[in-house]
Amino acid sequence: MSKIYKPKPTDSQISIHRMRDVDNAEALVPGMEAVFFAASSTQSFENDAARIAFRERWLGRFLHHDPQWVYVALKDVPSGPDQRPNVVGYLIGALDDPAEAQRFADLGYFQTFKAHTKDFPAQLHVNLAEDVRGQGQGSRLVAAFISDAKKHGIPGVHVVTGEGARNVGFYNRLGFKEMERADWNDHTIVFLGCRM
Numbered sequence: 001m002s003k004i005y006k007p008k009p010t011d012s013q014i015s016i017h018r019m020r021d022v023d024n025a026e027a028l029v030p031g032m033e034a035v036f037f038a039a040s041s042t043q044s045f046e047n048d049a050a051r052i053a054f055r056e057r058w059l060g061r062f063l064h065h066d067p068q069w070v071y072v073a074l075k076d077v078p079s080g081p082d083q084r085p086n087v088v089g090y091l092i093g094a095l096d097d098p099a100e101a102q103r104f105a106d107l108g109y110f111q112t113f114k115a116h117t118k119d120f121p122a123q124l125h126v127n128l129a130e131d132v133r134g135q136g137q138g139s140r141l142v143a144a145f146i147s148d149a150k151k152h153g154i155p156g157v158h159v160v161t162g163e164g165a166r167n168v169g170f171y172n173r174l175g176f177k178e179m180e181r182a183d184w185n186d187h188t189i190v191f192l193g194c195r196m
């Protein structure tokens with residue numbers, strides 16, 4: 001019998017929100033952390049300090065410095081202040097050129113990609129819980145960010161991901177194209193840019 005491809009139905013209970021528009025936005029953070037650590041390629045840490053530094057590098061600094069560029073995918077929006085929000089995905093971003101911004105100086109690859117960060121200064125990082133992937137929620141998060149970032153006259157947005165990562169196809173379909181690759185921490189990373 002031939003296999004019939006059935007895409008997962010879109011979960012109509014999931015909605016996309018800009019964090020700054022959510023009441024009691026701080027209550028979203030534990031759910032974002034859970035999605036972040038579950039989706040991360042690093043799953044074990046030498047100690048608590050290493051875990052905290054990792055969280056700060058890839059999530060925390062965006063929450064502190066760029067809270068206006070945080071979006072969440074929520075399943076079943078809380079009906080009152082006592083109900084915990086069920087965060088199933090998030091996008092964090094920034095608009096300024098990371099090769100020029102002091103707060104990204106620890107990410108040496110931005111100097112390597114400096115020729116491209118001028119044209120594609122905005123960056124985004126998007127992650128979903130495993131059981132809601134492949135339903136278009138990631139595309140909705142990216143679209144929400146790009147639509148708002150465009151209003152600030154930003155020429156382009158980029159992501160940096162691993163060579164051969166499955167998410168490359170996702171970004172390509174959204175219009176991101178490979179601009180350059182580089183060796184970083186024993187693997188090859190790619191800079192994908194998308195004009196606004």
Ligand SMILES: CC(C)(COP(=O)(O)OP(=O)(O)OC[C@H]1O[C@@H](n2cnc3c(N)ncnc32)[C@H](O)[C@@H]1OP(=O)(O)O)[C@@H](O)C(=O)NCCC(=O)NCCS
Binds near residue numbers: 125139166171
């Ligand atoms: C990448 C991701 C944000 C895309 O969101 P999504 O809602 O699943 O994507 P869409 O339904 O809009 O599009 C489907 C595409 O998403 C990507 N995708 C789906 N499931 C995935 C998974 N488990 N891991 C990585 N990418 C996945 C694939 O590119 C898929 O297309 P494909 O089936 O042709 O390979 C989401 O899948 C995810 O969080 N993946 C794991 C973490 C990750 O890779 N984050 C990006 C870091 S740069």
